[in-house]
Amino acid sequence: MNNIALGELVLTNARIVLANEIIEGSVRVDGGVITDIGTPVRKGIDLDGDYLIPGLVELHTDHLETHYAPRPKVRWNPVAAVQAHDAQIAASGITTVLDAIRVGLDENSDMGAVEMKTLTGAIAAGTKAGRLRAEHHIHLRCEVSAPDCLESFNLLKDDPQVRLVSLMDHAPGQRQFASMDAYKTYYQGKLKLSDAELDDFTRRRNIESDSFAGPHRRAIAQACRALGIVLASHDDATRDHVEEAVALGIDVAEFPTTMEAAKASRQAGMAILMGGPNVVRGGSHSGNVSARALAEADLLDILSSDYIPFSMLQSAFSLAENVEGISLAKAVQLVTKRPAEAAGFRDRGEIVTGKRADFVHLRVEDGIPIVLTVYREGRRVI
Template sequence: MNSVTLGELVLTNARIVLANEVLEGSLRVDGGVITDIGAPSRTGLDLDGDYLIPGLVELHTDHLETHYAPRPRVRWNPVAAVQAHDAQIAASGITTVLDAIRIGLDEDTDVSAEEMRILAGAIRAGMDAGRLRAEHYIHLRCEVSAPDCLDSFLAIKDDPLVRLASLMDHAPGQRQFASLDAYKVYYQGKTKMSDAELDAFTARRNAQSLAHSGKHRRMISQMCHDQGIVLASHDDATRAHVEEAVDLGLHIAEFPTTLEAARASRQAGLSILMGGPNVVRGGSHSGNVSARALAEADLLDILSSDYIPFSMLQSAFSLADGVEGISLSKAIQLVTKRPAEAAGFHDRGEIAVGKRADFVHLRIEDGIPIVLTVWRQGQRVI
């Protein structure tokens, strides 16, 4: 988004989704900030009675890497990859996004740590040049079991766009892959390893986890606290996992895999984040706890797109339509206000006077929210 003078904007005849109600009316923007919300106006851009919701705030998307490395050993120009990713993000109603950069590599990818830093540089260049539709930050996905995790973290932690770090360990037999059968299906489907190759791979992953996970969690957590980087756990499965997260000073519980872990996270005051695809598909692809079940138990605070950008918007409307006790306003908070607060963005995430004018204009067709227009700071980007 090119730097321009942000003038006045009036939107009227809209169903405006506020934090606690849906208001049929209009709003006024001046200088990229909401200055008034009220009754329908005789002037302004007529939204024909469609919905107007806050711009979505995305904390965990793995989507950028698929543009840069769409096939094994295939690389796309990093600037082009960022632009393509940004366009899809914005068209999905996301106006603030934390792009996941992989920290600590293993054998399931051929993307190097240096290439991850190149991608981070392309994000920064796009932001500096003002040519990105959404506002981009960086989320460091720290695979703490990987031998190179700490070195990779040290090489990028000072980037000013780094806003969030998550601590994850995908070794088999625990967390996301407590089921070894699910682990086998996932990795053999992804890598085409034979049974013998998978057995050797599993043994290496477990040995690396034992050698590195504990110390990397402690060291990275301390450095994040020192630099004001928000911390998240990942795939907690047990109360002990949650207690470890609390001891390390983490704030967000990403993708808890069991009801036990979600309940413990709520009791500990962690914000519980689940994936939109889990909601849309009706369950986890790894056989873990359903995000919809957590929503029904009031154990869901934040929805992320994970690997499908549009799933944030789709899942929010799905929950509002299908889960008792979840109004549209509450469902939209899961993709706007709640993630903004968890990441420390206090100027956005809801339609309220004084907040940033980040909006999505949409209507529902055949049960699907269709994005028509997106504004960031009062400037149209879609």
């Protein structure tokens, strides 16, 4: 998309969602940058009174892997996988995305660092060729309990696309899977294990966590601080987890699993990120704290699509509709302004003069926000 010249764009007759209010009027763009907001004009693209919101900024999506490895042992062409992923991301209103790339080979995956590097290369190639609708960056999701985590991280950490690194440990009986019943349901269903096989799997995963998680957390955090990469913790469940995150220099608390951890994260000054599917479904699939409960307690800063791209937009409108005290303008911040700030993007995330003209034109039908057109830097991409 980068080969299209930037010019003038005028969008009229819109309900423009600003950071703290909604106004009616027009938006003017010159050279990919917003130059005027609200001034009535007669000429331009008439939005028929529909909503105009900033382009969404996504910090954590696992969606790319499903295109590259749609079935066990099946690999799709990485360029085709990136293009398919990008199209769905953009059609969901996301104009800036941090694609989650796994670091550390656990027993739940057969994809190692070499294949992940292939994917990051395909993203870079798509960006260079100007054929991607959204702007793509990389989020390294580091399974710190995996024996090869640090080695794999070192292979990928110097990629200039890397913007965020998260530290996670999916060993049983803690964090995301504090409930062993939930762990059993998830992994037996996914890996088709017998009870005896699950017991052996659990034992091995706990041994690996005890051996590798601590050293890998510290080494990766130190490297990220030196490289200026934003750090996130993942699935913190206790105050001790949060205190460990503070000591490591964590900036974002991804998916805290309890109210206790969310409160401690807020007290520590971290941005709290939760998944859109949690909001849309009305709760966590792992039986952890509800994102809506955190929103009601004013402990939610960022929404991510996690594994369903459209859930970002859908969850924001759901919160605005169903949670007292959360206006549509505030809910939209959770998927635009707040994630942009957390990732260090100062030029986007809100409709303000001087910032990038990343927009989503939508209307609500039957309670669902319907994406009609998407603009990135003033160019229509959907």
